[in-house]
Amino acid sequence: MTLPQHAQIVVIGGGIIGCSTAYHLARDHKADVLLLEQGKLTSGSTWHAAGLVGQLRSSASITQVLKYSVDLYKRLDAETGLETGWRMTGCLRLACNEDRWTEYRRLATTAQSFGMEMHLLSPAEVKEMWPLMRVDDLVGASFLPTDGQASPSDITQSLAKGARMHGTRIVEGVRVTGFAMAGGRITHVETDAGRIACDMVVNCAGQWARQVGAMAGVNVPLQPVKHQYVITEPIEGIVSSTPTVRDPDSRTYFKEEVGGLAMGGYEPDPIAWTTGDVPDDFQFQLFDDDWDHFEQHLVSAVHRVPALETTGVKQMINGPESFTPDGNFILGAAPECANMYVGAGFNAFGIASGGGAGWVLAEWVMKGEAPLDLWSVDIRRFSGLHRDRDWVCERTLEAYGKHYTIGFPHEEYESGRPRIVSPLYERLKARGAVFGSKLGWERPNWFARDKDEPRDIYSMGRQNWFDAVGEEHRAVREAVGLFDQSSFAKFELRGKDAAAALEHICANRIGKAPGRLTYTQMLNSRGGIECDLTVARLAEDLFYIVTGTGFRTHDGQWIREHIGDGMAAELTDVTEAFGTLSLMGPKARDVLAAVAPADDVSNEAFPFGHVRIVTIAGHPVRALRVTYVGELGWELHVPISATGEVFDALMAAGAPHGIRPAGYRAIESLPLEKGYRAWGADITPNDSPFEAGLGWAVKLKSGLPFIGRDAAERTANTPLRKTLAAFVVEDRDIVLLGRETILRDGKFAGYLSSGGYGYTVDRPIGYGYVRNPEGVTGDYLKAGSYELVVANVKVPATLHTGPLHDPENARVKM
Numbered sequence: 024m025t026l027p028q029h030a031q032i033v034v035i036g037g038g039i040i041g042c043s044t045a046y047h048l049a050r051d052h053k054a055d056v057l058l059l060e061q062g063k064l065t066s067g068s069t070w071h072a073a074g075l076v077g078q079l080r081s082s083a084s085i086t087q088v089l090k091y092s093v094d095l096y097k098r099l100d101a102e103t104g105l106e107t108g109w110r111m112t113g114c115l116r117l118a119c120n121e122d123r124w125t126e127y128r129r130l131a132t133t134a135q136s137f138g139m140e141m142h143l144l145s146p147a148e149v150k151e152m153w154p155l156m157r158v159d160d161l162v163g164a165s166f167l168p169t170d171g172q173a174s175p176s177d178i179t180q181s182l183a184k185g186a187r188m189h190g191t192r193i194v195e196g197v198r199v200t201g202f203a204m205a206g207g208r209i210t211h212v213e214t215d216a217g218r219i220a221c222d223m224v225v226n227c228a229g230q231w232a233r234q235v236g237a238m239a240g241v242n243v244p245l246q247p248v249k250h251q252y253v254i255t256e257p258i259e260g261i262v263s264s265t266p267t268v269r270d271p272d273s274r275t276y277f278k279e280e281v282g283g284l285a286m287g288g289y290e291p292d293p294i295a296w297t298t299g300d301v302p303d304d305f306q307f308q309l310f311d312d313d314w315d316h317f318e319q320h321l322v323s324a325v326h327r328v329p330a331l332e333t334t335g336v337k338q339m340i341n342g343p344e345s346f347t348p349d350g351n352f353i354l355g356a357a358p359e360c361a362n363m364y365v366g367a368g369f370n371a372f373g374i375a376s377g378g379g380a381g382w383v384l385a386e387w388v389m390k391g392e393a394p395l396d397l398w399s400v401d402i403r404r405f406s407g408l409h410r411d412r413d414w415v416c417e418r419t420l421e422a423y424g425k426h427y428t429i430g431f432p433h434e435e436y437e438s439g440r441p442r443i444v445s446p447l448y449e450r451l452k453a454r455g456a457v458f459g460s461k462l463g464w465e466r467p468n469w470f471a472r473d474k475d476e477p478r479d480i481y482s483m484g485r486q487n488w489f490d491a492v493g494e495e496h497r498a499v500r501e502a503v504g505l506f507d508q509s510s511f512a513k514f515e516l517r518g519k520d521a522a523a524a525l526e527h528i529c530a531n532r533i534g535k536a537p538g539r540l541t542y543t544q545m546l547n548s549r550g551g552i553e554c555d556l557t558v559a560r561l562a563e564d565l566f567y568i569v570t571g572t573g574f575r576t577h578d579g580q581w582i583r584e585h586i587g588d589g590m591a592a593e594l595t596d597v598t599e600a601f602g603t604l605s606l607m608g609p610k611a612r613d614v615l616a617a618v619a620p621a622d623d624v625s626n627e628a629f630p631f632g633h634v635r636i637v638t639i640a641g642h643p644v645r646a647l648r649v650t651y652v653g654e655l656g657w658e659l660h661v662p663i664s665a666t667g668e669v670f671d672a673l674m675a676a677g678a679p680h681g682i683r684p685a686g687y688r689a690i691e692s693l694p695l696e697k698g699y700r701a702w703g704a705d706i707t708p709n710d711s712p713f714e715a716g717l718g719w720a721v722k723l724k725s726g727l728p729f730i731g732r733d734a735a736e737r738t739a740n741t742p743l744r745k746t747l748a749a750f751v752v753e754d755r756d757i758v759l760l761g762r763e764t765i766l767r768d769g770k771f772a773g774y775l776s777s778g779g780y781g782y783t784v785d786r787p788i789g790y791g792y793v794r795n796p797e798g799v800t801g802d803y804l805k806a807g808s809y810e811l812v813v814a815n816v817k818v819p820a821t822l823h824t825g826p827l828h829d830p831e832n833a834r835v836k837m
């Protein structure tokens with residue numbers, strides 16, 4: 024086939040992801056698609072996948088994506104005439120210890136929250152279902168009946184046929200070698216068979232996606248890792264309906280394969296392939312069998328299925344697959360190039376994800392916005408740090424090694440640290456700080472007291488930092504605390520059209536006088552919350568924008584992308600120019616007054632919602648009167664080199680007032696009592712401000728146009744189908760984490776989006792949307808009686824719609 028001169032969309036890569044994306048672009052959007060594959064379809068990672076298809080993830084949206092895959096694989100053959108090999112065998116997950124069992128009880132609750140069936144089975148029930156399995160060391164197992172397995176190559180060929188049926192041109196044997204670019208956009212795709220003009224490019228090049236992205240300046244932080252499994256001779260008793268098995272405590276998995284078993288695993292000491300370019304001609308190829316490395320899995324497998332001891336191995340598969348530094352795949356619009364989209368880095372669940380990932384990626388390409396909350400897989404969760412290939416490799420190998428380890432709450436990665444430290448790192452360390460890491464930054468999570476071991480000791484119940492964080496929390500409520508939030512992402516928007524640009528992007532009023540600041544959301548066209556941040560007007564033509572550490576690339580790109588054409592407004596990332604110290608608590612003013620004697624910091628002179636330049640230790644400091652903890656306080660943005668001096672001054676002036684440094688775990692606890700929402704959990708692109716109780720921050724009455732206004736008006740004028748509420752549990756020992764099911768009058772009504780402990784109210788607190796297709800009014804909320812399902816056990820809960828702690832009058836509302 025000769026190459027066309029132009030295509031609306033060029034999809035690069037003929038693995039399952041490229042074929043699924045092309046299929047959905049053509050089927051759902053009637054797009055003009057050209058798919059280019061350098062070898063043959065499936066010849067990258069897809070052909071040698073084992074074909075297990077699981078669905079449940081910790082994100083509701085990603086679970087929805089995986090469920091979509093299963094629905095598609097079930098019916099695709101009816102449309103294309105090509106089988107997918109789909110079999111709904113169900114999947115058993117084995118638990119060999121109590122922590123794992125708790126994890127499954129929580130998973131079963133998550134499944135219920137996301138509308139999936141999951142059963143918890145006794146060892147005897149497992150034996151009945153899988154007679155060849157040894158079960159004497161099991162505590163139990165979970166069973167997800169709708170999981171299964173499929174044939175990776177067959178699905179891909181079926182998707183490719185479907186894509187062709189809807190008009191896609193698929194060309195094999197053509198390699199993309201570069202891009203012609205103009206104005207930050209790709210204008211042409213260069214290939215070894217000529218160039219093609221195009222409007223958009225979708226990079227689905229599997230483990231080559233990193234190098235394909237690099238040709239357009241796009242960073243796709245993935246690392247090819249060797250992954251092995253074996254296929255055995257037939258085993259008496261293994262049949263096509265035998266459930267797939269995951270035995271994470273032994274790090275292995277099993278599935279039926281032609282009457283025998285395919286068995287592989289996730290070892291703690293994985294072997295990376297190259298950190299350089301993946302060879303172009305690595306088509307339908309495998310690595311040499313590595314029996315020494317695989318032995319650990321064989322030993323575990325023989326323990327679990329003793330029949331394997333006398334069963335021959337037909338074949339070993341040792342193939343490369345792309346893994347990522349956090350174990351989630353990479354999807355969406357590349358922040359560095361306006362018209363390249365990426366779908367890559369599938370961490371050995373590309374077959375399970377393929378159908379759904381192609382569906383959402385096609386929507387994203389056509390509409391310019393993710394159709395769901397896809398934050399956990401969004402390419403904008405990465406930053407410049409992720410261009411460091413050695414760092415990416417090291418962190419990715421840690422993530423691979425954790426694939427099957429127990430997911431303890433609050434667990435931190437350990438590799439590649441410390442990477443970015445604030446100027447206060449040594450000072451905080453000397454005071455007992457135990458750090459976590461976010462987007463490469465070391466951040467104090469909590470401060471160990473003399474009696475504490477200064478490290479996290481993970482467990483499924485209360486962890487070792489619980490009491491220390493309680494003290495930090497109380498110091499902030501009763502006296503004053505100092506938080507190092509230097510990792511906050513910070514931007515300046517400058518130019519004569521800066522105010523107009525922001526007014527258009529933000530849901531709240533921005534065009535206030537210099538010296539004012541605004542807490543605002545930025546909405547997508549569906550009225551969902553894309554960003555949640557603070558905008559301070561420093562001058563007529565200068566705004567200072569502060570957002571969460573992890574949202575740096577995402578929020579920066581959202582703003583840049585939506586500044587109108589031709590507007591004089593330039594966004595600069597100034598994150599590293601300022602250290603941020605948050606001084607919070609009823610004594611905050613006393614401390615600030617002491618360190619800034621030349622400035623009037625009284626409430627009259629410096630009210631809430633204002634920004635002023637104050638002088639501390641001789642340095643000009645941007646002081647923002649805001650609070651995320653529900654107390655009097657200031658965020659102090661200090662020239663980065665002065666951060667240490669200002670910290671010392673604050674600590675010295677605060678000593679008589681009982682000042683303490685406090686960490687991120689206290690920051691997570693304090694807002695729970697005040698009802699502040701966390702983006703990515705309580706508020707996401709799936710939620711509107713009205714549902715989230717943030718309708719007051721939407722400028723509908725102003726009459727001004729802004730992105731998402733039409734949708735916001737519709738939501739404001741129709742009964743809400745869900746509303747965010749707080750839930751308080753009496754039993755102090757209950758651990759709330761998010762995803763626990765909400766029952767209203769005994770019936771499913773939603774699930775928690777976040778959870779934790781409020782030390783002032785001294786109770787576990789969770790937030791979640793109460794859902795009802797007929798509408799959720801205040802009366803409806805009040806009329807119900809509530810329970811939460813926590814690790815599969817029902818616990819009574821009380822619902823609250825207002826703050827649980829009201830610091831204005833220091834009254835605890837319960």
Ligand SMILES: Cc1cc2nc3c(=O)[nH]c(=O)nc-3n(C[C@H](O)[C@H](O)[C@H](O)COP(=O)(O)OP(=O)(O)OC[C@H]3O[C@@H](n4cnc5c(N)ncnc54)[C@H](O)[C@@H]3O)c2cc1C
Pocket residue numbers: 035036037038039040041059060061062063064065066067068069070071072073074075076197198199200227228229230231232235250251252340341342343344366367368369370371372373374375376
């Ligand atoms: C041993 C093993 C077992 C696995 N088991 C499972 C499993 O049980 N379940 C599961 O869900 N997943 C499993 N996986 C993962 C799964 O195979 C992958 O996630 C999936 O195949 C990724 O598909 P892809 O389309 O992203 O990549 P690929 O299949 O690699 O496709 C990318 C394609 O892009 C082409 N390409 C690259 N560069 C260019 C260029 N410049 N020009 C043109 N074309 C280009 C390549 O030739 C390639 O065909 C397994 C992986 C391995 C290695």
